[in-house]
Amino acid sequence: MAPTTTAATATPPASRVFDGVTFAMGMLIFAGAVAWLLGAWLSGPGPAAWSAPWSAGWSVWWSTSWLYLLSPLLVTVVAHFPVLLDRADGGIEIGFDSSVLMFLLCMLPVAEALVLWSIGVTLTQLTTDKRPAARRFNIGLGIIGGAAAAGIITALRGDELSTPHELAAVALGATGYFAIDFLLSAISVGLEESSSVLRQVVQPGSALAVACFVPFDSLGYLAAVVVRSAPTWAALLLAVPLATLLVATRAVTRGQEHARRLAVLFDAAVHAQALAETGKALDVMVEEARRLLHVPHVEVRSAPPGPQEIGAALHDGHRDLWIVAPARHRARSTIAADRQALEAMTAVWSDAFARLRLTEDMTHLARHDALTGLPNRALLLDRVEQALQLSMRRGTGIALLFCDLDGFKRVNDRFGHAAGDAVLVDAAQRLSGCLRESDTVARLGGDEFAILLQDVTCDQVETTCRRVLQALGSGAEVAGHLVPLSTSIGVAMAETGQTAAHLLRNADMAMYEAKALGKDRSVRYERALGRARVRRLELVESLRAAVAARELQLAYQPVVDLQTGRIVGVEALARWNCDGVAVPPDAFISAAEESGLVVSLGDLVLDLAAADAAALRRAAGGFLNIGVNVSAQQLCCGSFVQKVEQTVARMDGVGLVLEITERDFVNDHAGALDTMARLSEQGIPFAIDDFGVGFSSIGYLQHTPVRIIKTDKSLSAEIDRDERACGLLRSIMVMGEALGLDVVVEGIERDSQIEHLRDHVDATLGQGYLLHRPLPLDAVVQVLRKNRGRTVIAPAELTNSA
Numbered sequence: 001m002a003p004t005t006t007a008a009t010a011t012p013p014a015s016r017v018f019d020g021v022t023f024a025m026g027m028l029i030f031a032g033a034v035a036w037l038l039g040a041w042l043s044g045p046g047p048a049a050w051s052a053p054w055s056a057g058w059s060v061w062w063s064t065s066w067l068y069l070l071s072p073l074l075v076t077v078v079a080h081f082p083v084l085l086d087r088a089d090g091g092i093e094i095g096f097d098s099s100v101l102m103f104l105l106c107m108l109p110v111a112e113a114l115v116l117w118s119i120g121v122t123l124t125q126l127t128t129d130k131r132p133a134a135r136r137f138n139i140g141l142g143i144i145g146g147a148a149a150a151g152i153i154t155a156l157r158g159d160e161l162s163t164p165h166e167l168a169a170v171a172l173g174a175t176g177y178f179a180i181d182f183l184l185s186a187i188s189v190g191l192e193e194s195s196s197v198l199r200q201v202v203q204p205g206s207a208l209a210v211a212c213f214v215p216f217d218s219l220g221y222l223a224a225v226v227v228r229s230a231p232t233w234a235a236l237l238l239a240v241p242l243a244t245l246l247v248a249t250r251a252v253t254r255g256q257e258h259a260r261r262l263a264v265l266f267d268a269a270v271h272a273q274a275l276a277e278t279g280k281a282l283d284v285m286v287e288e289a290r291r292l293l294h295v296p297h298v299e300v301r302s303a304p305p306g307p308q309e310i311g312a313a314l315h316d317g318h319r320d321l322w323i324v325a326p327a328r329h330r331a332r333s334t335i336a337a338d339r340q341a342l343e344a345m346t347a348v349w350s351d352a353f354a355r356l357r358l359t360e361d362m363t364h365l366a367r368h369d370a371l372t373g374l375p376n377r378a379l380l381l382d383r384v385e386q387a388l389q390l391s392m393r394r395g396t397g398i399a400l401l402f403c404d405l406d407g408f409k410r411v412n413d414r415f416g417h418a419a420g421d422a423v424l425v426d427a428a429q430r431l432s433g434c435l436r437e438s439d440t441v442a443r444l445g446g447d448e449f450a451i452l453l454q455d456v457t458c459d460q461v462e463t464t465c466r467r468v469l470q471a472l473g474s475g476a477e478v479a480g481h482l483v484p485l486s487t488s489i490g491v492a493m494a495e496t497g498q499t500a501a502h503l504l505r506n507a508d509m510a511m512y513e514a515k516a517l518g519k520d521r522s523v524r525y526e527r528a529l530g531r532a533r534v535r536r537l538e539l540v541e542s543l544r545a546a547v548a549a550r551e552l553q554l555a556y557q558p559v560v561d562l563q564t565g566r567i568v569g570v571e572a573l574a575r576w577n578c579d580g581v582a583v584p585p586d587a588f589i590s591a592a593e594e595s596g597l598v599v600s601l602g603d604l605v606l607d608l609a610a611a612d613a614a615a616l617r618r619a620a621g622g623f624l625n626i627g628v629n630v631s632a633q634q635l636c637c638g639s640f641v642q643k644v645e646q647t648v649a650r651m652d653g654v655g656l657v658l659e660i661t662e663r664d665f666v667n668d669h670a671g672a673l674d675t676m677a678r679l680s681e682q683g684i685p686f687a688i689d690d691f692g693v694g695f696s697s698i699g700y701l702q703h704t705p706v707r708i709i710k711t712d713k714s715l716s717a718e719i720d721r722d723e724r725a726c727g728l729l730r731s732i733m734v735m736g737e738a739l740g741l742d743v744v745v746e747g748i749e750r751d752s753q754i755e756h757l758r759d760h761v762d763a764t765l766g767q768g769y770l771l772h773r774p775l776p777l778d779a780v781v782q783v784l785r786k787n788r789g790r791t792v793i794a795p796a797e798l799t800n801s802a
Contacts, residue, residue, distance in 0.1 A: 713747020
């Protein structure tokens with residue numbers, strides 16, 4: 001019998017010394033018994049079985065020598081079938097092998113019995129998978145306990161055999177063996193675990209162990225009585241109950257352990273499914289593994305188990321881990337069974353981790369942007385609400401920044417959505433780099449981001465806005481091209497009683513104001529902006545209804561040959577009266593562009609121009625061009641080419657010129673360039689409107705299908721007062737002539753401007769209020785009729801392109 005232990009593999013020095021002394025004492029006892037036998041053999045006839053002449057026959061020799069041959073093997077076999085009195089941090093193994101010791105002490109002299117017992121104990125330990133140190137200690141322990149039992153039985157038995165007196169001596173000897181074995185084991189475990197020896201001695205089950213141990217050892221005395229009083233072969237009859245007892249013992253022990261482990265695994269499965277947080281799962285799993293194996297030292301780590309450990313692989317959803325426990329040989333199970341049980345538990349918990357990780361991922365996706373990993377609108381609003389409550393208690397300031405990337409649609413249209421996604425990820429990283437740890441940046445959708453600033457002053461908010469504008473204003477590199485990029489920021493400072501949604505709406509309104517003021521800037525929300533935004537939304541809805549009802553009209557402003565005064569074309573300009581009040585074109589056109597109505601509005605303008613074309617041509621008495629303004633959004637629309645083709649077919653021979661402002665020019669957009677090229681191949685010319693105030697480079701003119709440039713009115717405003725202005729406009733005329741482009745000078749409002757255009761700029765075509773204001777259809781028809789008699793001295797190609 002020996003108490004089992006589940007101590008860690010690292011052994012303190014005191015424990016190693018004690019175990020070594022125990023082994024040494026056992027070896028001394030074994031050596032003493034061997035020496036005594038050798039002395040007896042040298043001085044006498046020796047053991048009866050070994051001195052029996054071979055001539056006496058096999059039966060005589062076997063009658064005594066079988067004890068020497070079988071008893072060590074019997075000790076080894078029986079020792080592998082102990083009974084376990086289990087407890088949570090260890091247990092008591094009650095072995096039947098000491099019953100063989102009692103049998104030997106009753107049948108043989110003490111020295112011979114001790115030698116055979118020592119050999120059996122040694123074989124037992126050599127056939128286990130325990131640590132070498134544990135094997136040595138158990139060998140010494142078994143021999144010392146055997147010597148103690150031999151001394152007690154020899155001293156108390158007397159000369160008479162098979163008597164109650166002898167049975168009592170055997171019982172006392174078994175008790176002595178148990179006491180020595182149990183006490184020395186308790187000391188060894190206490191030293192190894194650095195715990196109290198008293199705790200190891202006074203443990204649950206000790207009294208039951210004594211009650212079971214002594215009757216079990218009495219089986220050895222029963223076997224001795226049978227052998228003494230019956231033929232030798234009669235001892236074989238004891239093999240059947242002994243084998244039955246051993247098998248039943250092992251089956252009961254393993255069956256109980258199997259049932260216990262199944263119960264633990266079932267509880268672990270229930271706990272695993274009930275857990276809602278991954279952070280607690282590992283701790284619960286380790287505790288369940290301790291219950292499963294009855295070992296206190298269980299850990300989760302990334303390294304696999306070592307030589308004296310068992311382990312099972314575990315995946316917690318992100319990492320490959322190992323749950324590891326010390327390997328111990330116990331009667332209740334084998335190392336292989338322990339490993340199998342641990343693997344079953346990790347299978348249960350791997351499923352639990354997968355479920356928890358899936359839940360976490362779903363929760364994360366529900367509250368974070370999948371592309372950038374930033375919080376989404378829902379999480380941002382939640383954090384804003386928390387920040388508002390905190391600021392009310394602390395009296396600190398909160399600001400919400402609404403950031404919208406300028407020109408991002410061009411990146412998507414030119415390079416594709418994959419490149420656009422990369423730009424968004426880069427923008428998210430830049431925004432995060434501008435903030436403090438306490439701030440929050442979120443992606444609201446598309447190219448819109450929001451920044452929550454807590455515990456800030458107005459000056460700190462301005463500083464943050466400048467950092468954001470600078471970080472995003474450097475452009476973005478896409479497919480080897482540096483693409484212009486900036487952001488418009490709306491700033492809303494929290495006020496008492498506001499909600500998160502209210503604060504976000506205010507920041508959104510301020511952002512739209514920043515867009516309207518020219519983009520790449522920040523604007524702070526004021527109540528007037530809110531009223532203006534509401535009016536703008538109302539304007540958009542009214543415009544939407546007007547476009548659907550085709551309630552807009554066209555005004556036409558003539559383009560004049562400055563040398564002859566002949567009208568060579570007209571520009572169609574959209575006009576809208578809402579409830580009898582004229583809406584400024586800049587107001588409703590910008591609203592259309594922001595709301596996406598500009599495509600529908602542009603289609604309506606083309607339809608109206610086509611409907612008026614025949615009347616204009618008859619009034620002009622010959623060829624005439626109608627210029628129609630189009631937006632970049634129209635050029636990028638897939639149906640635009642077909643729409644233009646249908647318009648040209650309805651214009652009764654009147655030429656169509658498509659005008660696009662330089663500020664809105666999209667020469668870097670492959671789709672728009674393709675649209676322009678396709679229409680240009682069909683003879684439809686393009687004009688660049690407001691030329692000279694947009695792009696810093698004019699190199700794009702030689703790569704795009706442009707045939708007309710219309711200078712911005714700011715370039716002609718001072719030509720009669722400033723020589724530099726006059727020289728700049730003259731340079732544009734020279735450039736246009738070199739590129740084969742017609743040039744229309746806009747903004748002519750004084751007679752002196754015309755004189756300078758004729759005498760110093762050599763301009764041929766002009767447009768402005770001095771020449772003609774935008775006129776409704778009836779009025780422009782009258783003007784065209786009066787103008788048709790003028791002499792044309794302009795080059796022939798002028799009427800084909802202007």
